[in-house]
Amino acid sequence: MATVYRWRLAPDGLATRRQLRALGLRPGGQDVAAEVHRPRRRKPPLVAYLYRIEHAKPVRPMTPARAAALAAAMLARRTCPNCRTDVGYCIPRSLGMCVPCHDTPASSDGDCRVLA
Numbered sequence: 001m002a003t004v005y006r007w008r009l010a011p012d013g014l015a016t017r018r019q020l021r022a023l024g025l026r027p028g029g030q031d032v033a034a035e036v037h038r039p040r041r042r043k044p045p046l047v048a049y050l051y052r053i054e055h056a057k058p059v060r061p062m063t064p065a066r067a068a069a070l071a072a073a074m075l076a077r078r079t080c081p082n083c084r085t086d087v088g089y090c091i092p093r094s095l096g097m098c099v100p101c102h103d104t105p106a107s108s109d110g111d112c113r114v115l116a
Contacts, residue, residue: 002031002049007038014050021059028057 005011014034020026033052037045077090080098087098095102 003034025056
């Protein structure tokens, strides 16, 4: 069981994943060293996991293959499954298609690019 601290009372030398990333570090397989609980009214507390900074490892560099895989994944998130165009933004999962396809009534050819 990890040590639990109240909000803003964690000792120095511990950091969250985001704080580690801002320092150019990653947890590197270490176990959670502590938890920070932020109380909320009528809800369970927010929990942040803390890792030891001295055991953190440097972030792995971006390789060309990883950059290509990330670009392909982002292209898939921007491509509308209805009209097959790159709309320039991530398609909302709540809609399942680009906004013009969602907002226009179904046409006979199923193409949303005929907007004037």
